[in-house]
Structure formats: structure tokens, C-alpha cells
Amino acid sequence: MATLARLHEQGFIDLVARLSRRSRVRPLIGIGDDAAALALPARTRVLVSTDLLADGIHFRSDRCPGLLLGRKAIAVNLSDIAAMGGAPHACVVAVGFPRRTPARYAADVARGLAQQARRYGVAIVGGDTCAARSLVLSVAVLGLVEKGRAVRRSGARVGDGLFVTGRLGGSATGLRLLQRGVRADENVRVRNTRMRPGLRPHVAAAIRRHLDPEPRVLVGRALGLTGIATAMIDLSDGLSQDLPRLCDASGIGAVVEEAAIPIDPAVGALLKGRAALGIAIAGGEDYELLFTASRDHEALIARLARRLRLPVARIGEVLPRRAGIRLLTRDGRYRSMRRGGFEHFRT
Amino acid sequence: MATLARLHEQGFIDLVARLSRRSRVRPLIGIGDDAAALALPARTRVLVSTDLLADGIHFRSDRCPGLLLGRKAIAVNLSDIAAMGGAPHACVVAVGFPRRTPARYAADVARGLAQQARRYGVAIVGGDTCAARSLVLSVAVLGLVEKGRAVRRSGARVGDGLFVTGRLGGSATGLRLLQRGVRADENVRVRNTRMRPGLRPHVAAAIRRHLDPEPRVLVGRALGLTGIATAMIDLSDGLSQDLPRLCDASGIGAVVEEAAIPIDPAVGALLKGRAALGIAIAGGEDYELLFTASRDHEALIARLARRLRLPVARIGEVLPRRAGIRLLTRDGRYRSMRRGGFEHFRT
Numbered sequence: 157m158a159t160l161a162r163l164h165e166q167g168f169i170d171l172v173a174r175l176s177r178r179s180r181v182r183p184l185i186g187i188g189d190d191a192a193a194l195a196l197p198a199r200t201r202v203l204v205s206t207d208l209l210a211d212g213i214h215f216r217s218d219r220c221p222g223l224l225l226g227r228k229a230i231a232v233n234l235s236d237i238a239a240m241g242g243a244p245h246a247c248v249v250a251v252g253f254p255r256r257t258p259a260r261y262a263a264d265v266a267r268g269l270a271q272q273a274r275r276y277g278v279a280i281v282g283g284d285t286c287a288a289r290s291l292v293l294s295v296a297v298l299g300l301v302e303k304g305r306a307v308r309r310s311g312a313r314v315g316d317g318l319f320v321t322g323r324l325g326g327s328a329t330g331l332r333l334l335q336r337g338v339r340a341d342e343n344v345r346v347r348n349t350r351m352r353p354g355l356r357p358h359v360a361a362a363i364r365r366h367l368d369p370e371p372r373v374l375v376g377r378a379l380g381l382t383g384i385a386t387a388m389i390d391l392s393d394g395l396s397q398d399l400p401r402l403c404d405a406s407g408i409g410a411v412v413e414e415a416a417i418p419i420d421p422a423v424g425a426l427l428k429g430r431a432a433l434g435i436a437i438a439g440g441e442d443y444e445l446l447f448t449a450s451r452d453h454e455a456l457i458a459r460l461a462r463r464l465r466l467p468v469a470r471i472g473e474v475l476p477r478r479a480g481i482r483l484l485t486r487d488g489r490y491r492s493m494r495r496g497g498f499e500h501f502r503t
Numbered sequence: 504m505a506t507l508a509r510l511h512e513q514g515f516i517d518l519v520a521r522l523s524r525r526s527r528v529r530p531l532i533g534i535g536d537d538a539a540a541l542a543l544p545a546r547t548r549v550l551v552s553t554d555l556l557a558d559g560i561h562f563r564s565d566r567c568p569g570l571l572l573g574r575k576a577i578a579v580n581l582s583d584i585a586a587m588g589g590a591p592h593a594c595v596v597a598v599g600f601p602r603r604t605p606a607r608y609a610a611d612v613a614r615g616l617a618q619q620a621r622r623y624g625v626a627i628v629g630g631d632t633c634a635a636r637s638l639v640l641s642v643a644v645l646g647l648v649e650k651g652r653a654v655r656r657s658g659a660r661v662g663d664g665l666f667v668t669g670r671l672g673g674s675a676t677g678l679r680l681l682q683r684g685v686r687a688d689e690n691v692r693v694r695n696t697r698m699r700p701g702l703r704p705h706v707a708a709a710i711r712r713h714l715d716p717e718p719r720v721l722v723g724r725a726l727g728l729t730g731i732a733t734a735m736i737d738l739s740d741g742l743s744q745d746l747p748r749l750c751d752a753s754g755i756g757a758v759v760e761e762a763a764i765p766i767d768p769a770v771g772a773l774l775k776g777r778a779a780l781g782i783a784i785a786g787g788e789d790y791e792l793l794f795t796a797s798r799d800h801e802a803l804i805a806r807l808a809r810r811l812r813l814p815v816a817r818i819g820e821v822l823p824r825r826a827g828i829r830l831l832t833r834d835g836r837y838r839s840m841r842r843g844g845f846e847h848f849r850t
């Protein structure tokens with residue numbers, strides 16, 4: 157089997173460059189020099205973010221097809237730009253491959269990176285490929301946002317509604333299925349599941365949510381440009397961790413209505429009621445957007461959601477800080493929301 | 504011993520933020536939101552580059568003090584901006600730490616990152632810290648360069664002189680010393696060497712070149728702004744690999760005079776003649792700048808070198824492509840220059 161040891165260091169990044177040539181953004185200087193050079197439009201702000209995916213932590217290379225890994229590395233970065241209301245513009249990719257990596261796997265990763273970048277009109281303008289003990293992909297992305305239009309975590313006001321795009325819990329459910337031995341190819345065709353045929357589409361849907369998340373770029377942009385969102389964050393670590401972050405940054409509290417949390421239909425089909433709700437609250441990596449907006453904008457948000465064909469649910473309300481972060485249960489009681497999402501470094 | 508498992512994920516990057524607060528560049532939005540936001544001056548070009556350092560490949564965490572590792576991760580990225588004639592502006596840092604990493608080591612890395620960024624007036628505006636199987640540091644840097652002033656690898660013209668800043672071979676010599684068991688602390692005080700006292704300063708100097716390289720930002724900027732450099736590249740993989748890259752990009756050949764290659768005094772002191780020359784030619788990670796310039800500018804370059812107190816040597820000349828890349832030996836013979844530097848993935 158051909159391994160990366162036979163591939164010249166420059167080979168991988170040249171492959172990415174070749175595959176992503178048709179991007180809409182044209183750098184003045186692209187891959188192949190010491191740095192890329194970009195001419196950015198005047199009067200816009202430049203957003204910068206970085207996210208690293210490490211084998212054994214964020215993914216398992218033996219379970220994650222290379223194509224989807226490449227796509228995800230771009231997607232999780234675009235999600236950060238989306239959460240600021242920005243338009244992703246260009247990115248650089250640093251990849252460390254163990255020497256034993258099959259050349260085919262590396263080529264699939266390159267294809268996934270290029271495909272996702274092209275899909276969102278982002279140019280891959282530079283990169284670094286090297287050997288590493290364990291597979292890592294680090295992407296840094298540049299986005300553009302109009303002056304004064306970046307949506308911060310800190311702008312939520314008491315009385316604002318609390319909204320979430322899409323549906324929650326799918327990604328964490330997909331991860332559990334993978335951990336239990338279900339496997340999927342790069343088209344997310346599911347193998348070796350013993351579930352009954354009626355559940356299989358849900359299995360595939362959950363695994364797709366985990367392996368191939370969609371950054372909410374369009375809705376993030378719309379919420380930012382229109383000024384609808386007063387604060388926004390992407391749900392990378394789960395509602396129970398990311399909501400407290402938004403609350404801390406804004407100096408507010410919040411109440412979330414259990415009954416209003418939009419649970420991914422795959423989660424509903426595969427897990428029982430309480431477990432489904434739990435994973436929708438504490439599960440990470442849905443990459444949906446959590447935002448706050450004035451009550452006056454509720455109708456506007458509903459119209460936007462219909463237009464973009466993406467559900468947006470009002471899940472609660474912003475309270476004064478002293479109220480803390482509460483969950484209103486279906487039987488009308490309040491409980492405090494635990495920070496229970498995925499945390500690295502936890503012992 | 505406290506390990507990172509006890510440090511909250513956000514802790515590391517908050518520490519970096521706290522340590523680098525006094526940077527000259529002030530982002531509109533810094534660390535702590537989904538992305539940073541920058542207001543960049545109009546009419547400049549934005550340079551972007553990324554470089555990843557992986558444990559066991561680019562460094563060994565058991566031999567490289569955390570402070571110096573943090574500094575180096577920034578330095579190697581700044582070197583790419585320097586090679587374009589740009590001014591480094593801001594960077595983002597993604598770090599993957601094994602769970603067993605001592606908290607002290609991580610704090611040292613944070614200190615090194617912040618220290619180096621501050622030294623070069625660069626803002627650390629974002630980051631991602633996560634667990635990883637093996638320690639990796641990935642930095643992406645943004646630089647600014649005036650319109651039309653970016654120095655590419657491709658602008659060398661036949662008849663141009665070939666120049667190199669500083670002195671070569673020190674870093675590769677330092678690496679060999681580390682491989683042979685010499686150890687240094689974060690102040691590059693050398694331990695357990697059995698060399699005679701007269702050689703010890705050279706040992707320390709070589710190890711410093713390897714563990715704590717200085718990006719040539721100032722001279723790169725001067726060579727770009729003045730238009731002196733027609734093509735430029737930083738010597739990360741060694742003259743014998745980086746010169747061919749510059750030649751390929753410019754479609755030229757070159758002759759290098761052995762006698763003109765500036766050998767690091769530490770190398771001269773520690774190695775014999777041929778070996779010293781060999782390591783100056785093929786050794787990597789000196790992070791000096793290799794550039795071409797018209798002969799008319801030779802006096803100007805000498806003046807610039809004196810002013811910046813950095814030696815700049817004319818080591819050869821640009822030839823037509825068909826001449827290939829030759830080395831003129833001390834005894835007046837020509838030999839073809841092998842690509843003999845450090846290459847990843849080589850079996």
C-alpha cells in the first residue's frame with residue numbers, strides 16, 4: 157500500500173491547490189510562495205479564526221472517511237465565521253500526517269478540503285504539510301464582515317428571545333453510533349448496523365450530522381447583515397456549554413423551555429424521550445447557531461427561516477444575570493442547567 | 504504533578520491572551536468570541552501563512568523548553584511574512600496538548616508565544632486549545648504589505664546577484680548537539696556537555712540557533728519596501744532545498760560560490776571544514792533570507808547590512824535555467840548542487 161512516506165511534502169498541498177483552483181476568491185498570490193497575498197475590499201472588517209482537529213480526540217481516522225474529514229475541518233472553521241455574521245473568504249490549512257498514512261487517505265482529505273472550500277466560495281490560499289506522530293488538521297479562516305455588523309457573543313439584552321437554528325442532538329447521536337461500531341463510507345452509506353430497516357435512514361442522518369456538519373453560513377450572514385441577532389455563538393460544544401458562554405459574555409441569565417428545544421428527528425427515532433432531550437441539550441458538534449434577538453423580530457425570523465428552508469426555533473428568553481441559567485421542564489418546574497457538554501482535558 | 508487534564512480548555516488560550524495584552528496591534532474583537540475582528544489599513548495587501556510544529560518531528564518536547572517552543576512556533580511563521588517583505592500583524596494559534604502534558608510546560612509555551620508576539624508587535628487574536636495524542640502547535644499569521652511590494656519567489660532575473668542574510672548551518676549543528684544528548688534550559692544554558700570550556704559558547708550559540716531562531720523581519724521589510732530584492736525565500740529547509748525552489752519559481756539557474764557561503768562561527772568551531780560547509784549548505788531551519796538583487800544594488804545592500812548589524816553575503820549569481828544549479832568549489836571546479844536538505848516523508 158502506498159503511504160505518504162512516498163509522497164513529497166509539497167505533494168499534498170499542491171493537490172489541494174489543484175483541486176480548489178476554481179474558487180470564486182482569487183488571491184493575488186496563492187499556494188506556492190512563502191505566504192499568500194490577498195487584496196481585500198476596503199471598509200470591511202477581517203474576521204480570523206482557527207480550529208484544529210486531532211485524531212483520537214475529534215475524530216478517529218479509522219472511522220472517518222478522509223473526504224468527510226477534509227470537509228469537516230473546513231466546516232467547523234466556517235461555522236465560527238458564520239457565528240460572527242461574516243462571509244468566509246479564504247483559509248490556510250496545516251496538516252500533520254503520520255508517515256504510515258495511506259496515500260489514498262491523504263488524497264481523500266485533500267479532496268474533502270477542496271470540495272468544501274469550493275462549496276462555500278472560500279479560497280484555500282496556503283498550507284503546510286508535514287509529518288506528525290498522529291493525524292492533525294489545523295485550519296485558519298479569514299472572513300469578511302461589513303463595518304459594525306460583526307455579531308458578538310456579548311450583545312444580548314434582557315427580554316431578548318433566545319433562538320436556535322436547525323435541530324439538536326444529531327451529531328452526538330451519530331458519534332455514539334460510530335462508537336458502537338456502526339460504520340459509514342464517504343457517501344454516508346451505513347454498514348454493519350443490526351437496526352431494523354425503518355431506522356436506517358435515521359442512523360445515516362445522525363452519522364452525517366456528526367461526520368459532515370453544515371456550517372450555517374447563510375443564516376448567520378442574514379442575521380448579522382439585518383442586525384436581527386443581538387448576540388450569536390455556534391453550538392460546537394453543546395447548548396449546555398455554549399449558552400453559558402453567551403450568557404457570561406453578555407452578562408445575562410436565561411431560561412430555556414425544554415418543550416421548545418428542537419430535537420433532531422433522528423435522535424427522536426433512536427433514543428427515548430429523556431435521553432433524546434439530554435443529548436439535544438448536552439451533545440456537541442451540531443454547529444447550529446444560537447442567537448438572541450428582540451421579540452419584535454420574531455415574525456421576521458420566521459420569514460427568514462422559511463426562505464432559507466432552515467427551521468429556527470425560539471427556545472427561551474434572556475433574563476437578568478442573577479436569574480442564572482434555568483431550564484423550564486415540561487411539568488412546569490425550573491431546574492438549573494448544568495454545564496454538561498463535551499470538554500477536553502476533563503479527567 | 505499538575506497536568507493539563509486539570510486545566511480547563513479555555514485556560515491555555517486565556518493565559519496567552521492575558522500574557523500578550525500589551526501588543527501594539529489592537530483587534531476590534533480579540534480572543535473570547537467565535538472569531539477575532541480586525542480593521543486593516545486600506546490599500547495594503549494581506550499576507551497569510553501557516554506553519555505547524557509537531558512533537559517528534561520538528562521538536563522533541565523532552566528536549567525543547569516550553570518557552571522556546573512557543574517562541575519558535577511564532578518565529579517560523581513570521582519568517583514566512585519576512586520572506587515576502589511584509590510586516591507581521593496578527594496571528595491565531597491552535598494547540599493540541601496530550602492530556603499528560605505538565606501544566607507548567609503548557610504555561611511556558613503560552614509565555615513563549617506571548618513573548619515572541621509582543622517582541623515583533625504581533626497580536627495573538629485567536630486560538631484553539633484541545634487535547635491531542637501528540638503535542639502540536641499550529642500558527643497562522645497575517646501580515647501587511649504595501650500594494651505591489653510583496654516579494655515573490657519568482658522575480659529573479661539572469662545576472663542578478665544571489666544573497667543570503669546572516670550565517671548558515673548553526674541550527675542544524677544545534678540539532679545534532681541535542682540529538683547527542685546536550686541539553687539546554689530556556690535561557691539556553693547548556694548542561695551535560697563534555698566539550699572543553701572554550702567550545703561551550705559555540706555549543707550554546709548553535710543550540711540557540713536551533714531552539715530560538717530569529718525571523719528576519721526587519722531586513723525582509725527593508726529589502727521589500729526598497730524594491731531591492733527581486734525574489735526572496737526563507738531558508739527553512741536549507742540552501743540546497745530552498746535555492747532550487749526559488750530557481751524553479753523564477754525559471755532560472757544559479758551558481759553558488761562555496762567560498763562565499765557564510766558559515767556560522769559555531770559551526771566552524773565545532774565541525775571540520777568539509778562537514779561545516781556541508782551543514783551550511785544542507786542544514787535546515789536557519790530562517791535566514793535568500794534573495795536575489797541587481798548587481799547595481801550591491802553597495803546599497805552592504806550599507807543596509809551595516810545599518811541593521813546583520814551580515815548579508817553575496818554567495819553567487821543567477822544563471823539561465825539551462826545552467827542548472829551549480830556549486831563552484833574552492834579549487835575552481837563546478838559540481839551540481841544536490842537537493843540534500845531535510846525532507847519530511849522521506850523513507
